Amino acid sequence: MIKRFIDFVDSIKNMNELRRPFYIILVLVVLSDFFVHREHAAFFWDHIPGWSALYGFISCIVIILVSKFIGHEWLLKEEDYYD
Amino acid sequence: MIEWFHPSLFFIFGAFLIPFLKDKVLKTYLIVITVLALIDVLLMSEGIYWKYSFIGNEIIFGNVDKLSLAFAYVFTIMACIGVIYALHVNDRGQHIAAFLYVGSSLGVIFAGDYFTLFVFWEIMAFASAYLVFAKRERVAIEAGFRYLLFHIFGGVCLLGGIILHYIGTGSLLFGLIEKDGSLAFYLILIGFIVNAAVPPLHAWLTDAYPEGTITGSVFMSAYTTKTAVYVLVRAFPGTEALVWLGTIMTLYGVMYATLQSDFRRLLAYHIVSQVGYMVTGVGLGTELALNGSVSHAFTHILYKGLLFMGAGSVIYMTGNRRLDQLGGIYKTMPITMILYMIAGFSISAFPLFSGFVSKSMIVAAASHDHRAIVALLLIMASSGTFLSTTLKLPYFMFFGKDSGIRTQEPPLNMLIGMGIAAFLCIAIGIFPGPLYAVLPHPVHFEPYTGDHVTGSLGILMFTALGFFMLIKRLEPHPTISIDTDWFYRKGSNIFMWVANNPIAAYEGYIGEIYNVWFTYLTLKFSDFLWRVFDSRIIDGAVNGVARIYLIITSFVWRIFDVRIIDGLVNDIADFWMDFGGVARFSQTGMVRNYAFFMLLGGGILISYYLFR
Known part of the structure; x- marks a missing residue:
């Protein structure tokens, strides 16, 4: 089983082959959000279908860009900084 | 019994x-x-x-x-x-x-x-x-x-x-x-x-x-x-400051984690982030929030232990702790990789994994409390968790550019330990009932509702989209990031300068005063005491005792042998002389000796009061 798993991963030559199934999953996730019952909604945005997808994407971009910006401007040092 | x-x-x-x-x-x-x-x-x-x-x-x-x-x-x-x-x-x-x-x-x-x-x-x-x-x-x-x-x-x-x-x-x-x-x-x-x-x-x-x-x-x-x-x-449920400290923690840990190339340091920053959820829950202080904190601590121990075990196995087998030097080791460590991924999905609160049933409680508690900003920031941090622990770290460690490192799975006992933790992560994720039963308050919370599941999947899958779009920016580099430890690691240089210059001078001055006054006076004083003690009290006592004995013996000299009495008197005198000598030794003028006698006396006093 483990060997088959390794062979399967090996068979993926590049990331492009994974794109189509990945996009299908993304579409399914957003579509399913239109059909769920929202009884726990506390804020107005909880009623918007696809809100979590949008917010998740924004969060990811914000975290990467902001932390990399702060890191390069200020926090990141050479490895021997403390020596 | x-x-x-x-x-x-x-x-x-x-x-x-x-x-x-x-x-x-x-x-x-x-x-x-x-x-x-x-x-x-x-x-x-x-x-x-x-x-x-x-x-x-x-x-x-x-x-x-x-x-x-x-x-x-x-x-x-x-x-x-x-x-x-x-x-x-x-x-x-x-x-x-x-x-x-x-x-x-x-x-x-x-x-x-x-x-x-x-x-x-x-x-x-x-x-x-x-x-x-x-x-x-x-x-x-x-x-x-x-x-x-x-x-x-x-x-x-x-x-x-x-x-x-x-x-x-x-x-x-x-x-x-x-x-x-x-x-x-x-x-x-x-x-x-x-x-x-x-x-x-x-x-x-x-x-x-x-x-x-x-x-x-x-x-x-x-x-x-x-x-x-x-x-x-x-001790501190409902302390408002903890809500905000906890929320900041979740994002602080996540932000720093994205900068790390040492993968155990990356995971350590995610401990800060995850404990942030628990601290927020304590600050909210409602029954739901406290249940969330306790259950999240419960699941966190298992999945974070598993993450550290997976990372530790890679270090144990490859001797390498840096993401920028690893890659492509899924070929030789597939079981470790799968077990690590189970922990990764658990910490990211993926449905059917343990983090989902505990983290969602804390977010729900923030929503029920109508704290919009807290809820939004907590969700943002969960996106960052998925990004670093479950996407970036495994991608650059197990997949990514092949580093050419060929190794094998860790020893069986390590795999068994990881296997038990992985089993519990999945079991709690699928059947949260037993976990909810041991929480401090009754649980009226259903994690697997439609909107919880699609909401989580939306956050996580679109985080993955963002990851693949910006993957070039996330490539690890051999750098370190400064944090608040800077103040005592670099700040220690300032401290050492102060210690070497003004304080050293000051210390010399104080030491001089100490030598002149304290040591000198103590020595003089003890010397004085010793002389008084020696010449007046001991001599006096011995002479007094001797005189009394002499007076008595002069009356009863026929009964007692004079030499025995003299011997007795001399023995008593010797004892007091010896005792005086010991007392003088304790007055050496050295601080550590005084400290020793003070501690000894203090110890005797305390034990007397404790055990009387």
Whole structure:
């Protein structure tokens, strides 16, 4: 089983082959959000279908860009900084 | 039948036998002790046990209620997993330290008063520091000392708070603290949040955990921060400041994690982030939020232990701890990779994994409390968790550019330890019922509703989209990031300059004054005392005694032999001369000798009052 798993991963030559199934999953996730019952909604945005997808994407971009910006401007040092 | 047996005793007294055992006997012994402790905790029922009176105060070793039991279950389960994972380690010092560490954290969990709590709290700090020292490398030893010093700072704050609390309330019982904004309140809070790694008091964690031994860091990831969560849940629920500190923590940890290339440091920053959820839950203070904090601590110990075990296995097999030098090792470590990914999905709160059933409670509690910003920031942080631990780290470690490193799976005991943790992560994720049953408050929360599931999947899958779009920006580089430890690592240079220049000069001056006045005067004074004592009192006493004896003997000289009397008198005189000599030796003018005599006297006085 483990060997088959390794062979399967090996068979993926590049990331492009994974794109189509990945996009299908993304579409399914957003579509399913239109059909769920929202009884726990506390804020107005909880009623918007696809809100979590949008917010998740924004969060990811914000975290990467902001932390990399702060890191390069200020926090990141050479490895021997403390020596 | 023993009513209750303290599980710490298995570990703390069990540790003393470890030096005498080896090989198979030692391995069996380690497993038997931890399993006994687990059974002991599982059979426990609620109540107050082992209550003693000590210098006028009650001390309680066994405060067993639903809250302490929930933590005790996961602590002993994790002890079993950690011991199995560490079975191959031959360094018995590490086993002893791990046992003392687990035992003292259980001691904190069951402590019913501040005195017991503080004692176990300090044992924890020292035992865990050994797990860093045990790596026996210069970098690790330095980090271990910083770790220890920071915990001593936290311990001193806690002790000060406890003393003020005792003066203020007259009670040492550990429980809900009145939010009166007093100094005692804040000192105890600071003592606790040092161990909870709340920024800016968190740098000890991200500094020391990546430097610990492979198995030591697994233990450390579980106990110190979670005992802190426990004491916060018990003493500080509903403290508004904790809501915001916790929320900031979640994002702070996530932001720093994206900058790391040392993967255990990356995981350590995610401890800060995850404990942030628990601290937020404590701050919210509602039943749902506290249940969320406790359940998240429970699941966190298991999946974070598994993450550290997976990362540790990679270090153990490749000898490499840097993401920028790894890649493509899925070929030779597929089982480790799958087990790691289970922990990754758990920490990211993927549906059907353990984090989902606990983290969603805290987010829901923030929503129920109508705290929009807190809820939004917590969700943002969960996106960052998925990004670093479950996408970036495995991508660059197991897949990505092939580094050419060829290795094999870690030893069987490591795989078994990881397997048990992975099994529990999935089991709790699919059947949260048993976990919810041990929480301190009744649970009216259903994690698997349609909107929870699609909401989580939306966040996570679109985080993945963002990851693949910006993957170039995330490539790890051989750099380090400065954090609040800068203040005491670089700041120490300033401190050393101050110590070498103004203080050294000042010290010389003070030392001179001390020499001239204190030592000189003490010597003169003791010399004077000695002479007075010698010439007046002893001589006087001896002469007096001798005279009386002489007077008596002059009357009864026919009965007693004069020589015997003289001998007796001389003996008494000799004794006093000897005693005077000893007394003079104690007046050496050396501070350490005075300190020794003071301590000796103090010890005698204290033991007199304790045991009279």
